[in-house]
Structure formats: C-alpha cells, structure tokens
Amino acid sequence: MTDVVEQSELEAVDRVIIRFAGDSGDGMQLTGDRFTTASAINGNDLATFPDYPAEIRAPAGSLAGVSAFQVQISDHDIMTPGDAPEVMVAMNPAALKSDLHLLTPGGTLIVNNDTFEERNLAKAGYDYNPLEEGDDLSGYRTISVPMTSLTKEACKELGVKPRDAERSKNFFALGLVSWMYSRPIEPTLDWIDQRFAGKDQIIAANKAAFSAGHIYGESAELGDQRVVVKAAPLASGTYTNINGNTALSWGLIAASQLADLPLFLGSYPITPASDILHELAKHKAFGVTTFQAEDEIAAVGAALGASYGGHLGITTTSGPGVALKSETMGLAISLELPLVIINIQRGGPSTGLPTKTEAADLLMAMYGRHGESPMPIVAAKTPSECFFAAIEACRIALEHRTPVMLLSDGYLANGSEPWLLPDVDGLEPINIEFDTEYNHIGEDGEAGYWPYLRDENLVRSMAIPGTPNLMHRIGGIEKEDGSGNISYDPTNHAHMVEVRAERVKRVKVPDIEVAGDPDAEILVVGWGSTWGSITSAMGRVRSNGHKVAHAHLSHLNPFPKNLGEVLEGRTHILVPEMNLGQLSLMLRAEYLVDAKSISKVAGQPFTAGELEQTILEYIEGKSKS
Amino acid sequence: MTDVMDSEAVPETTRADWQSDQEVRWCPGCGDYSILTALQLLLPDLGVRREKTVFISGIGCAARFPYYMNTYGMHSIHGRAPAIATGLALARPDLDIWVVGGDGDMLSIGGNHLIHALRRNTNLNILLFNNQIYGLTKGQFSPTSETGKITKSSPVGLISEPFNPISVAIGAEASFVARTHDMDRKHLQEMFARAHAHSGASFVEVYQNCNVFNDGAFAEITKKDARDDMLINLVHGEPIQFGSEGQFGVVQSVDGVEIVNVSDVGVESLLVHDETRSNPSTAFALSRLASRPNTATPVGVFRAVEREEYASAMSDQVMGVTEERGRGQLKDLLHSLPTWEV
Incomplete structure (x- = not known):
C-alpha cells in the first residue's frame, strides 16, 4: 500500500474524537488501542476512554454487550478523550442503538452493514433497518460498508476458514479509519506479527483485513473524508502511551527502589484494580512479590504482615473490597505501620458498576473506619500522574509509619495518554530507617527499646523482627505512648487519639497551586x-x-x-x-x-x-x- | 546483618529469657498457663534466636499469648492472624513464626484464612487452643462446641454440628497435623518441637480447659487416671494400641478405622501408624474416631508429609526471574512499552 496522497495535500484538522463501538466479542478495545498507538507514534497528543460492560461476553448482539473505545487525537495539548465523537464506528445494530446519540450532529458514522439483518436488528430492539428506513441517521454522514463480507473475501485466497476470517473484521474497521486519518501503517502490521506470533493464519487474516479496510478508503471515493491531524507541539523528550493502572504499578516499583525496600503486593482480583496485580506479577526481577490471597481481608493482612517485616506492603482493590479491608486499616493506624491501600474507585454501592467510573469513596477513605482513625489520602489526577501519586503515597506511608489511601478510578485506570518519561535519577529518595539500637533508659537504669517513642513529627520508632535485642510486642489494644504496653488508662487513650490525629496533620503536603x-x-x-x-x-x-x-x-x-x-x-x-x-x-x-x-x-x-x-x-x- | 549473625552460635537461653516483662493475665487455673510454660521451657532447646522468633495472634484469650513472650510479636485482628503471618513469612522467610489462636478465632471468623494457610503450606507453626467455648466474650458457643450444649447464646441447646479441627486441617491439605492437650507438658513440648521442625504449615490442636466457661470439657480423657484408656497415642511406625494393659487397638475397617479389643484380633492385625502416608484418608479416618472428647481420642501426629513450602517457592520464583533477566532497572521499565521521540 502506498500513500498516493501526500499528507501535506490533505486537509488538516486540529483534533478529532473517534468512537469504536461494537459487540464485546468484536475486539473494539484492541482496535481502539491500536489506533491510539499509531496516533501516539504519529506524535499526536491523545486521551482515551475504554467504555465496556461488566459481562465478559454478554449475549452476542445485545445492547448489554456493547463495548466501546473513545479516543481524542489532536495537534495540541489535550486533557480528555473528548465530549461528543465526530466519527463513530458501529459494528452492529446494538452499537448503533446504544451509542448513536453520542455522535455529534453532522458527524461521520461508519457501519458494518453486514450485521444489519433481522436477527441482530431484533436483538438491538429495532423493528426496522435504520440503514434503510426511518430518520435515525439523518443529520449524519453515513458510510455503510459490508465489512464482514469484504473481510471474508480478502481472506479467501489465504485458506482461512470463513468463520475465522470473520473475526478479523475489526482490523478492516481499523484499516479504514487509519486511512481516513492518515495513520502510519507499519506499526500496526509489526504489532500483528508480534501479537499473533506462531499463528500464521491469524496474522495473514488480520493483515489482509487491515489492508482491505485501508484500500476500501482509497477506492470507495471517500477522498473528501480523508484528513490529517498533525503532530502536537509537545515538550521534547521520550514518550510512551500509558494507562493509569500501568503508571501506578510502575510508580510502586519506583517507590520500592527509592526506599530501597522490597515491594510486597497482597491482592484479590477485582475490577478495575486487577491489572495492577497482573502488571506487578510480571516484574519479579525488581524484587517484587505478588501474593494473590484468599480474600480481600487476607490480601491487606498479608500486606500489613510484610510491612511489619520491613517490606513496602501494598494492597490494591476497588468498590466492596475497600469495605472488607477497613478493619485492617484500623489495625495499621493503631500499630502505626506503613501500608498503602490503593482504591481504584468504581460505581457503587455494592457491586454497582464494576467497569464504570465513579469517585464516591472519598468520605469512606476519610471516615470509613470505626473509632477515631485518621489516614492520609492521596488522589491521582491523570493516567500518567498515577506514577507520581503512587510514589507520594508510599513516601507518606513509609516516612510517617501510617496507612495511606491512594485514590484512582476506573477512568484513570483504563484511560491512556502520552507520557513524557521522567528522569528516574531525579526522583527524590524515600527515607526510612529501622532502629537497630536501644532507644530508652528505664527506671532501673537499664537500656531498653520503646516502640512508641516519637520524633518531632510524632513518627514512632520502628524496629523490624530479626533485629537483635529490640524484641517488643505491638497490638491493636490501646497502648501506652512510649513503651507500647497495653494501657486502659483513660488519659492515655485520650492522648493517643489526639496523637494519631495530629500525626496525620503533620504530614507535609505541598501548597496547592x-x-x-x-x-x-x-x-x-x-x-x-x-x-x-x-x-x-x-x-x-x-x-x-x-x-x-x-x-x-x-x-x-x-x-x-x-x-x-x-x-x-x-x-x-x-x-x-x-x-x-x-x-x-x-x-x-x-x-x-x-x-x-x-x-x-x-x-x-x-x-x-x-x-x-x-x-x-x-x-x-x-x-x- | 542476618548472615553474619546466623553463622555465630545461637546463644544459650533459659525460660526467663523468653518471658516478657508483662504480667500474665489469664484467669487463675486457665489451661493457657500450662501451654505458655511448656513453650517457654521448650524454646531454649530449639536452637533458635529470640529476635528471629515472632508470635502473631488474632483476638481471644489465647491471642494474648504474644504479649507474654520476649520475642517479636503482634496481637492483631480477630481471625486474621494466619493472613498477617503469611505476609510476614513471605517477606521474611528467615523468621520463625508462630500463630496462636482459639477455636473461635481460627475456625469461625478466621476459618477461611486457616484453611488457605494450610493449603498453601507457608512455614508457620499454627497452634489452635481449643476450649470449645468463647471465653473472652464470656461464654457463647463456638464452632467446636458440642451439639446440644447450653450456653448464654444457646440457652435451649446448641443446634449445629461442631467442627472436628483435625478433620478440617487434613481436609485443607495440611502437611503437618497434630493434637495434644494442656495436661501433659511433655507431650505438648514434643508436639511443638515436631511442629517447629516441620517445613511448611504445621497445625497443632491443643485441647485447653477453660475453667470459667467450660470447665472439665476434656476431663473425661485428660485426667490422669483416665488417660491410659481414653487417649490413643499415635506413634509413627508402631501399631496403634492403647489402654492401661494395651488391651485396645485400632484396625482398618470397611469405611475407615475402628477400635477393637486386641485379644479379639491379635496385635499383628492392628493398624501400624504411618504419619507420612501421602494419601490423607487414613489420617482423616483416625481423626473421626472420636467425635467429641468423651470417647477414646487419638493424640499425637496424625500426618507429617513433605510438600513444597510456599514462601521458599515464592522467593525461588523471584530469584529465578531476577537471575534470568538480571536485576530490574527502572529506566528500562519505563521504556518497555513502545516509545517515540518528540
């Protein structure tokens, strides 16, 4: 395929918002992701918004099963995946029915008309074919393409079974949209080779479908649809396209290195936090231990146990999982041990909307434990900034010996943006020193160790198991300040409640700009x-x-x-x-x-x-x- | 720091070195005292360092245990001690970790953590003090209380069936399962020493008398003059035989094991105890001999099999990957997805 039209001859637009919508089984997330990567390599600024259902495979063709991926690409700095898409790809009637209202008036609609047959129309709740009747599509520019049959046709010579060929139709859509926006082709072809290595038939089918889509754009007189979005004048440096959960995982690894402590993640699978567990599980070479526990409570308990042992203890969760961890957060507050609880917020209450975003756990983070149990809270603001938010949460936890809640959400977790990679040597070290010497002279004149002796920020002493001579016991029962011995004394309790509140107030936080x-x-x-x-x-x-x-x-x-x-x-x-x-x-x-x-x-x-x-x-x- | 220390001889200690300065506050006459004493007397003989020893407990009377040990210790959350201890063991395989809890702590609110700790086989010595009652909350039935029991929360009699802790542990794939009782210091120490020596999760059920809320629950089998006839001492490699004259024995039966008069079957027909059988069926059958402690009850090691220890397998993975790929570099990680230059 050669670009017959030079990019310079094409109309330039400053930005475009594209939404790929189809059935959960149509590969829309993958299609959107590939388009995003090609755009990133093209030098555009971008922001993405994967919007998919909780069901792994809702009934095919149903409204519940519609999975969408929205991306905004631009020639300037942007902050969001955009409001109303200007281009929408609808792979089936259900996608059209559920997402058409989002398309901006006058926008371009690309539909796979092969799927608009009686059965699929009925599943989407149409008693007519909107491509032929009614005025649903009036006011939009509709490009109706038989994507399934063209894909099958393209794969015919390859000996790919029609049923298998059909599954490549998302690459046809990707090829077509890539042509419309003059995206580079090579990265996608290379990626197909890598992703499906060893599966030659699938590679061939996907490439054939992608090319067929691209060629369709050229040959079907869609020339007036073709535009270019030029590279954005971003600050110079090396960029990568990153989503929030990956950035957050990397931030945790960075924090572990900055503190020179091994990273321990205790986690239980839950959407949309599980990807952090998956990502960290890949990075054992960084001294990372990932422990998939029997439940949310064990996950945070194990993380606290690892913290007690002198590791950087982390737990990740979302929604109802946060509630289950509350008691252990209370223990960590009482013990004054470092612990980072990562909450990727989702719609609630209860199971709520597992794959949709919400940020309704702030008051829970602030007040959601029994007793007076204050805890520092850090929140991430963009996908890439999750990296720094993770470091900040770990820094506070370790330097102040306290549990910290880090709030992200489904939108940040799965959304991506280009990230100017930071200079890792410029990251500030995290200071944590464990005691190795006696810190107290008792009434009897003997040197001893008091675990609740405090510095000027009310941060307690901490000696980890294995340290000779400093054996001591800690627990969730109220303790005497200083010695840490069990104390039911009323004035001591009042004092400790105030100390725990004051400790959090003394966490150094930069001024707001x-x-x-x-x-x-x-x-x-x-x-x-x-x-x-x-x-x-x-x-x-x-x-x-x-x-x-x-x-x-x-x-x-x-x-x-x-x-x-x-x-x-x-x-x-x-x-x-x-x-x-x-x-x-x-x-x-x-x-x-x-x-x-x-x-x-x-x-x-x-x-x-x-x-x-x-x-x-x-x-x-x-x-x- | 640890390597240098470990190469030096472990200093000699006495019981006093293992006692903390805290006053022990169990009810006078509580069975917990004898368990504490047995362990404090045993530890000097195990060749371990106090600073490398950690006691983790949940909530309950038994869970006060760590406060009385001059080691590292954490009194944590009701039921969660096995989970917290698992995290500590994974982070710090160099430590010697004991988990102490009661029947409510470990089999009710913490049942899930107990079974998974046993299944995973993390190197923990788990001591379950079973007194068949809730003591700290003053006398409600527990998951090991017998059916029909009258307690504050079951004034007309308990309806549900109790757990048999040994059966639960064996069912949970435990690699080391033993039972002992608070009236026999020597046997307590023998079981604790065996549990300590075992690599993996060791589970020891200790029949423990609560003299305030459930006094005498085990008296029928543990009092001195009853023991010979009521305790079936399991000894590896020996025929299972008990009674003051050795008159009773255990034989394999159609659906498990049963107690017989030795004179009826002959010593040669008795089941020879093999704690190392990989198939847990016989150990399970032995655990079913007594449904409650008022009939002849097996004590000793039911099962001790070698199985991969979880924490070391986990650290082997971390070290293996690190060796294969080299120590991870943050800069490389940040460049691991497709990048482009502007």
Missing part, C-alpha cells in the same frame, strides 16, 4: 480524575474572555496548608465531583465556605462541555445580580 486566573471570583476546586475535564472546560470559558480559577487537590488528608487562603473571598466555589458532593461537604465542614457541588454519578466522566456550561451559568448568574 491555582491555575487559570488566580484572583477570579469563581474558583473551581477539583480532586482526582476530574482534572482533565475541568482544565478543558476552564480553557473554553477563559478563551471567551471570562475569568475563572482552578485549584486541584492531590492531597485530601491533610489538606494543603494554604487551601483556606485559596478559598477565601470567592463569590462562587464550584466543586465538580463524580459523587453527590463529598469534597464540597469536607470543604464546608473544614473552612465554613459555601462550596457548591456539581455532581455526576452516571458511571461516566464529566465532559468538558458539561462543566463549561455549568461554569458559564454561574458567571451569567453573577452578571445578572
């Missing part, structure tokens, strides 16, 4: 994965001449010291959250400010458009008053 117009009357306060949507919305609002400020929290407990100041004197404080107003509640309680909640709990991230609209309403409301 204000983006946009720092002195604006309207301040948007966000946390976690809303960063991208808020930043995009802010850009739009400000480009229309309005002033608005944005403060984004990475530390939810303790809050940055300057947060009170930042909140002061604003006309409106808007808090967009994927919950019913948890951060706004905390801000109201802590700072007595009128923080207004902007809430979305639809299992989907905010679009920039939604937030732009809301911010504008406040600006206009204000101008009226």
Whole structure:
C-alpha cells in the first residue's frame, strides 16, 4: 500500500474524537488501542476512554454487550478523550442503538452493514433497518460498508476458514479509519506479527483485513473524508502511551527502589484494580512479590504482615473490597505501620458498576473506619500522574509509619495518554530507617527499646523482627505512648487519639497551586480524575474572555496548608465531583465556605462541555445580580 | 546483618529469657498457663534466636499469648492472624513464626484464612487452643462446641454440628497435623518441637480447659487416671494400641478405622501408624474416631508429609526471574512499552 496522497495535500484538522463501538466479542478495545498507538507514534497528543460492560461476553448482539473505545487525537495539548465523537464506528445494530446519540450532529458514522439483518436488528430492539428506513441517521454522514463480507473475501485466497476470517473484521474497521486519518501503517502490521506470533493464519487474516479496510478508503471515493491531524507541539523528550493502572504499578516499583525496600503486593482480583496485580506479577526481577490471597481481608493482612517485616506492603482493590479491608486499616493506624491501600474507585454501592467510573469513596477513605482513625489520602489526577501519586503515597506511608489511601478510578485506570518519561535519577529518595539500637533508659537504669517513642513529627520508632535485642510486642489494644504496653488508662487513650490525629496533620503536603486566573471570583476546586475535564472546560470559558480559577487537590488528608487562603473571598466555589458532593461537604465542614457541588454519578466522566456550561451559568448568574 | 549473625552460635537461653516483662493475665487455673510454660521451657532447646522468633495472634484469650513472650510479636485482628503471618513469612522467610489462636478465632471468623494457610503450606507453626467455648466474650458457643450444649447464646441447646479441627486441617491439605492437650507438658513440648521442625504449615490442636466457661470439657480423657484408656497415642511406625494393659487397638475397617479389643484380633492385625502416608484418608479416618472428647481420642501426629513450602517457592520464583533477566532497572521499565521521540 502506498500513500498516493501526500499528507501535506490533505486537509488538516486540529483534533478529532473517534468512537469504536461494537459487540464485546468484536475486539473494539484492541482496535481502539491500536489506533491510539499509531496516533501516539504519529506524535499526536491523545486521551482515551475504554467504555465496556461488566459481562465478559454478554449475549452476542445485545445492547448489554456493547463495548466501546473513545479516543481524542489532536495537534495540541489535550486533557480528555473528548465530549461528543465526530466519527463513530458501529459494528452492529446494538452499537448503533446504544451509542448513536453520542455522535455529534453532522458527524461521520461508519457501519458494518453486514450485521444489519433481522436477527441482530431484533436483538438491538429495532423493528426496522435504520440503514434503510426511518430518520435515525439523518443529520449524519453515513458510510455503510459490508465489512464482514469484504473481510471474508480478502481472506479467501489465504485458506482461512470463513468463520475465522470473520473475526478479523475489526482490523478492516481499523484499516479504514487509519486511512481516513492518515495513520502510519507499519506499526500496526509489526504489532500483528508480534501479537499473533506462531499463528500464521491469524496474522495473514488480520493483515489482509487491515489492508482491505485501508484500500476500501482509497477506492470507495471517500477522498473528501480523508484528513490529517498533525503532530502536537509537545515538550521534547521520550514518550510512551500509558494507562493509569500501568503508571501506578510502575510508580510502586519506583517507590520500592527509592526506599530501597522490597515491594510486597497482597491482592484479590477485582475490577478495575486487577491489572495492577497482573502488571506487578510480571516484574519479579525488581524484587517484587505478588501474593494473590484468599480474600480481600487476607490480601491487606498479608500486606500489613510484610510491612511489619520491613517490606513496602501494598494492597490494591476497588468498590466492596475497600469495605472488607477497613478493619485492617484500623489495625495499621493503631500499630502505626506503613501500608498503602490503593482504591481504584468504581460505581457503587455494592457491586454497582464494576467497569464504570465513579469517585464516591472519598468520605469512606476519610471516615470509613470505626473509632477515631485518621489516614492520609492521596488522589491521582491523570493516567500518567498515577506514577507520581503512587510514589507520594508510599513516601507518606513509609516516612510517617501510617496507612495511606491512594485514590484512582476506573477512568484513570483504563484511560491512556502520552507520557513524557521522567528522569528516574531525579526522583527524590524515600527515607526510612529501622532502629537497630536501644532507644530508652528505664527506671532501673537499664537500656531498653520503646516502640512508641516519637520524633518531632510524632513518627514512632520502628524496629523490624530479626533485629537483635529490640524484641517488643505491638497490638491493636490501646497502648501506652512510649513503651507500647497495653494501657486502659483513660488519659492515655485520650492522648493517643489526639496523637494519631495530629500525626496525620503533620504530614507535609505541598501548597496547592491555582491555575487559570488566580484572583477570579469563581474558583473551581477539583480532586482526582476530574482534572482533565475541568482544565478543558476552564480553557473554553477563559478563551471567551471570562475569568475563572482552578485549584486541584492531590492531597485530601491533610489538606494543603494554604487551601483556606485559596478559598477565601470567592463569590462562587464550584466543586465538580463524580459523587453527590463529598469534597464540597469536607470543604464546608473544614473552612465554613459555601462550596457548591456539581455532581455526576452516571458511571461516566464529566465532559468538558458539561462543566463549561455549568461554569458559564454561574458567571451569567453573577452578571445578572 | 542476618548472615553474619546466623553463622555465630545461637546463644544459650533459659525460660526467663523468653518471658516478657508483662504480667500474665489469664484467669487463675486457665489451661493457657500450662501451654505458655511448656513453650517457654521448650524454646531454649530449639536452637533458635529470640529476635528471629515472632508470635502473631488474632483476638481471644489465647491471642494474648504474644504479649507474654520476649520475642517479636503482634496481637492483631480477630481471625486474621494466619493472613498477617503469611505476609510476614513471605517477606521474611528467615523468621520463625508462630500463630496462636482459639477455636473461635481460627475456625469461625478466621476459618477461611486457616484453611488457605494450610493449603498453601507457608512455614508457620499454627497452634489452635481449643476450649470449645468463647471465653473472652464470656461464654457463647463456638464452632467446636458440642451439639446440644447450653450456653448464654444457646440457652435451649446448641443446634449445629461442631467442627472436628483435625478433620478440617487434613481436609485443607495440611502437611503437618497434630493434637495434644494442656495436661501433659511433655507431650505438648514434643508436639511443638515436631511442629517447629516441620517445613511448611504445621497445625497443632491443643485441647485447653477453660475453667470459667467450660470447665472439665476434656476431663473425661485428660485426667490422669483416665488417660491410659481414653487417649490413643499415635506413634509413627508402631501399631496403634492403647489402654492401661494395651488391651485396645485400632484396625482398618470397611469405611475407615475402628477400635477393637486386641485379644479379639491379635496385635499383628492392628493398624501400624504411618504419619507420612501421602494419601490423607487414613489420617482423616483416625481423626473421626472420636467425635467429641468423651470417647477414646487419638493424640499425637496424625500426618507429617513433605510438600513444597510456599514462601521458599515464592522467593525461588523471584530469584529465578531476577537471575534470568538480571536485576530490574527502572529506566528500562519505563521504556518497555513502545516509545517515540518528540
């Protein structure tokens, strides 16, 4: 295949949002992922949003089984996978039915018309064929392609069975869209060779389908559809395309190296956190031990046991798994041992929406344990930033001998973006030293070891098992400060409750920076994965001449010291959250400010458009008053 | 630090060296005292270092054990001690880890962790103090309480069937399973020493009298004048024979094992105890001889088989991969997905 048209002759667009939608068995996640990689190599900035059902294989062709992958590619810096797609690939009637409403008016719809037969139409709830009747598709540019039959045709000469050939139809779609957006071809062909190594028939079929899609674009007079998205002027350096769970896993490995402690992960499989277990299990050469436990409780228990032994103990979970770990978090608070609990938030309560995103565990992270049991909380804001958030959570845990909750969510976990790889030599070491000497002279004049002697940050002494002479016992029963001996003394308990609260307050947290117009009357306060949507919305609002400020929290407990100041004197404080107003509640309680909640709990991230609209309403409301 | 230390001789210790400075606070007359004493007297003979010894417990009367040992120790969460100890053992295979808990702790709230710890065969010495009652919460029935038992929470009689802890352990693929009781220090020490010497998860059920809430639960079999006829001492390689005159024995039967009069069958027909049988069926059958401790009850080692130890297998994997690929470099990791230059 040669590019008959030079890229320079093509119309250039600054960005495009494409959504691949099909049945769970159609390989849409893989198709989207390949398109993303080709775009990344092309130098575009991008952001992705895999949107798939909880069922591994819902009934084929059903609405419940629709799996989609949205990607925005651009020639400039972008923060989100975009609001409404401009191009949608619908591989079957169910995909069309469930996702068509997302397509922007006038957008391009590419459908596999082979699947629009009676049975599939009925499964999707159509009693007519929308490609032929009705006005569902009016207002869109529809490209109706017999992808299945063209794929089978392309594979005919290869001796591939028609049934097997049919499974390559997603590569036809990929080929077609790759042609439309002038994506480089070689990376995908190379990838097919690698991924399916040893399966020559599958390699041949996939390549044939991919080429057929590409050729279809050229030959079917779709020339006016072909555009180019030029490379984005990104900062120079080496980039990789990374999703949140991978970045987070790597951050944990980095933290283990920075602290010079072996990494121990105790985990139990749960969506969408399991990929961290999978990723870390691959990296034993970094001294990583991964332990798949019998349940969530054992997973966090084992991690705490490893921490007690002087390793960096981590547990990963999501949704109901967090609830099961609560008691062990309480023990870790009482023992004052390092532990990192990673919560990849998903829709709840209960099983809720396992594959959809939500950020409704903030109050649980903050208050979800019995007794007064404070714990530092760190939240990641973009997929690549999960790397640094993981290091930060480990740093606090180890340097302050405390459990730390790290909050990510399904959107960050599976979404990806180009990441300018950091200089690993520039990462700051994590300081943890275990005691090896007596630290106390008793009343009898004898030297001894007290596990609850504290430094100026109230961080306790820590000697690990195996250290000669420093044998001591710790436990969840209230203990005397200093000696660590069991104590039921009322004043000691009151003292210890206050010490545990003060310990968390003394965790050093960087001041929050204000983006946009720092002195604006309207301040948007966000946390976690809303960063991208808020930043995009802010850009739009400000480009229309309005002033608005944005403060984004990475530390939810303790809050940055300057947060009170930042909140002061604003006309409106808007808090967009994927919950019913948890951060706004905390801000109201802590700072007595009128923080207004902007809430979305639809299992989907905010679009920039939604937030732009809301911010504008406040600006206009204000101008009226 | 550890290698240098290990090459030196383990210092001689006495019982006093293994006692912490904390006052022991079990009820006077509790069976836990004799178990604590037996272990504190035994440890100096095991050739281990105090700093390398860790006691992990859950919650319950038995779970206070770590506070009384001058070793490292953690009093953790009800039921979770085997899980926490597993993490510690995986991180630190150099340690000698004991897990101590009661029947409620290990078989009720922590049943799941116990069976998986046994299945995985992590190097832990698990001591289950079975008193067939909840003591710390003052007298409710436990998962080993006998059917019909009247307790505070079963005032009209307990409806459910109890667990047989030895059967549970064998069913959970345990590689070392033993039973002893709090009235025989020598036997306690022998079982603890065997458990300690075993590589993998060792499970020891200790019949332990709670003299406040379930006094005399084991008296019918453990009191001095009853033992000969009521305790079936399992000795590896010996015919299973008991009674003051050796008049009783155990033979294989159609569906397991049964007790016979030796005079009826002859000594040569008795089952010779083999704790190393890879098939657990006979050990299981022996565990079923007594459904509750008021009939002749086997004590001793039911099963001791060699099986791969989990923590060392795990660290072998880590070392194997590291050797094969070389120590991981963070920079290489960050460049391991497709990259491009801008």
